[in-house]
Amino acid sequence: KVRGGLTIIQQSGEHLLGLINDILDLAKIESNKLEVQIETFDLRDFLQGIAGAFAVRAKQKNLRFLTSVDSSLPVHIRGDERKLRQILFNLIGNAIKFTDTGEIGFVIAADEGRIRFTVTDTGCGILPEELGQLFQPFGRVGERSQAIEGVGLGLIISRRLVELLGGSLFVESALGQGSRFWVELPRGEIQ
Secondary structure, rough: OOHHHHHHHHHHHHHHHHHHHHHOOOOOOOOOOOOOOEEEEEEEHHHHHHHHHHHHHHHHHHOOEEEEEOOOOOOEEOOOOHHHHHHHHHHHHHHOOOOOOEEEEEEEEEOOOOOEEEEEEOOOOOOOOHHHHOOOOOOOOOOOOHOOOOOOHHHHHHHHHHHHOOOEEEEEEEEEOOEEEEEEEEOOEEE
């Protein structure tokens, strides 16, 4: 009983820390104090790490997690690895959170001097009139029963981070059929 109580306290603390970090990130973005840290990193290792982490989370919900990486992508690229990780963790995490059956797709492809990261799901989908609310601070869509965690800052932070990195974030969704989010970033390849 005590262990269960401690687990709840720890989870609540981690949730609160996540909320505080989201608000701090949003404040830094809004005040133009968030800086891009460009460095060279191994794209394939980076993608394998992300896919591995989310494959486990998807399996816990009995979802298939499918990954496809374009073989023409460079091994090493220049970019802000931490910010890209934050963006992808948010998009894939949301896909898993709002999908009860089916699959999550994670596709990375080269496209005319850009790299496209696409996350698809077979989740609940979003009404067309609610798509505009997705990128508003504290914006929530769907039924309240689906809004089980977070405060609605993840997508706004992700969009602003993508813009800070010189890219664009897009979404398509059909209610009851799932959603597709994709990020297009300058390629920044070195090898």
